[in-house]
Amino acid sequence: MADLTHISRIPNVASAVLGDLSGGFFDAVREADGEAVAAVAGFLSTNLAEAGDRLGLGPLGRISLSGERRATVILLRGGSVVAASVDPAAALTAVERALDGSRG
Numbered sequence: 439m440a441d442l443t444h445i446s447r448i449p450n451v452a453s454a455v456l457g458d459l460s461g462g463f464f465d466a467v468r469e470a471d472g473e474a475v476a477a478v479a480g481f482l483s484t485n486l487a488e489a490g491d492r493l494g495l496g497p498l499g500r501i502s503l504s505g506e507r508r509a510t511v512i513l514l515r516g517g518s519v520v521a522a523s524v525d526p527a528a529a530l531t532a533v534e535r536a537l538d539g540s541r542g
Contacts, residue, residue, distance in 0.1 A: 442467045445522055448536045450529035452508070454522045459484050469523070479512050479521040504530050513537060
């Protein structure tokens with residue numbers, strides 16, 4: 439499983455939630471509604487992974503969504519799904535780089 443404490447210490451990560459592909463909730467850091475976030479992250483991950491398979495893209499590793507003010511990065515690590523909220527949205531690229539460096 440992913441280490442939410444480590445991920446939540448990355449600059450500009452406002453919150454982090456750990457769940458699974460079926461939308462199950464395991465843990466959250468600084469997120470009041472972790473169960474809802476885990477459910478949405480699991481749903482998105484499963485559906486986008488299926489779409490990627492049909493398009494021949496290979497395994498899904500990350501989903502990045504950005505709005506005007508905030509962004510979200512969803513990471514798939516094994517059967518676990520981590521959703522990290524990024525504030526401000528302009529910090530998304532830096533957070534993605536930090537997350538890539540933390541893999542392994």
